[in-house]
Amino acid sequence: MTAGAHGAGTRVAVAAAVTVTAWASAFVAIRAVGPAFGAGPLALGRLLVGGLALSLAVLARRSWVRPTRREWLLLAVCGVSWFGVYNVALNAAETQLDAGTAAMLVNIGPILIALSAGALLGEGFPKPLLAGTGIGFAGAVLIGFSTAGAGSRFDLTGAALCLLAAVTWTIGVLAQKPVLRRLPALQVTQIACVIGAVACLPWAGGLVDALGTAPAPAVAGAVYLGLVPTALAFGTWAYALSRMDAGRLGVTTYLVPTLTVLMAWPLLGELPPAAALLGGVCALTGVALSRWHGPRRAPAGPEVPSSAPRAPETLP
Numbered sequence: 001m002t003a004g005a006h007g008a009g010t011r012v013a014v015a016a017a018v019t020v021t022a023w024a025s026a027f028v029a030i031r032a033v034g035p036a037f038g039a040g041p042l043a044l045g046r047l048l049v050g051g052l053a054l055s056l057a058v059l060a061r062r063s064w065v066r067p068t069r070r071e072w073l074l075l076a077v078c079g080v081s082w083f084g085v086y087n088v089a090l091n092a093a094e095t096q097l098d099a100g101t102a103a104m105l106v107n108i109g110p111i112l113i114a115l116s117a118g119a120l121l122g123e124g125f126p127k128p129l130l131a132g133t134g135i136g137f138a139g140a141v142l143i144g145f146s147t148a149g150a151g152s153r154f155d156l157t158g159a160a161l162c163l164l165a166a167v168t169w170t171i172g173v174l175a176q177k178p179v180l181r182r183l184p185a186l187q188v189t190q191i192a193c194v195i196g197a198v199a200c201l202p203w204a205g206g207l208v209d210a211l212g213t214a215p216a217p218a219v220a221g222a223v224y225l226g227l228v229p230t231a232l233a234f235g236t237w238a239y240a241l242s243r244m245d246a247g248r249l250g251v252t253t254y255l256v257p258t259l260t261v262l263m264a265w266p267l268l269g270e271l272p273p274a275a276a277l278l279g280g281v282c283a284l285t286g287v288a289l290s291r292w293h294g295p296r297r298a299p300a301g302p303e304v305p306s307s308a309p310r311a312p313e314t315l316p
Helices: 003-037 039-061 069-093 099-106 109-120 127-146 153-179 185-199 201-213 216-241 246-252 255-268 274-290
Strands: none
Touching (some): 003 246, 003 255, 039 185, 099 127, 153 216, 153 246, 185 201
16 A cells, blocks of 8 residues: 555544544534424524535635536435434434434444445445344334333334434435535535525524523534534545445444443433343444455465466457
């Protein structure tokens, strides 16, 4: 591996690590500040802050690549589904589920991404991916039922909202990946974030009302969600996605639930039920197995000269 390739690989790894850590913190922050805003207004506030920060960054770089009509369509799909619907669904889910359990459920997304990328982006269907899919979904089902109280439909509704978030995350990644082949990662993130904010404008009135009554720590938490898990982390995700397969990058986010539980324990005093932890282990095992390629083969030894004459080589 050349020094340049090693350096590029290190930058991608750092970008993925920043993304995973920031997204884990988002589950905790949403759980903490969500009650002061509500699902829709919090999503809008987060996206407005993130969109403003990203727009300033794009202006500072003074570079803009004009998207084609097809790219605008893909950006709209990414913005509405991943930035808009995903955030509203996740915020609503965390009114019913603790932060760690929500993170575990949402993170069946990497399996959906790997399957969809194999079908639509030409990344293939390795056997471990298919096996991991079954294990991952079994874990998601176990988490969903373990977090539902007896006769309670609200916890099941929260689990369903997390699954909706996972699906819209997948749709967003599938729309984002082709656009990143030509457009800069920062520009793609900025456009999608602004489109997501526009999609959430119906909650503008609720956001204004919430800002008038929310305590200062809750407002600061909403600003944090816009600056770090949105502007920074979605930007580092796009940077990494432009340089590696969607399935391979998606699997790195299996660390999010673990980090979320570790953060939520001291900050929120929350731990998922024991069965949910078991389901999380199943889900994360499935994600890891889905991208396992088996043991590496030893490199072939030097070719032994043969006394037999060879056929002359011809050009194709």
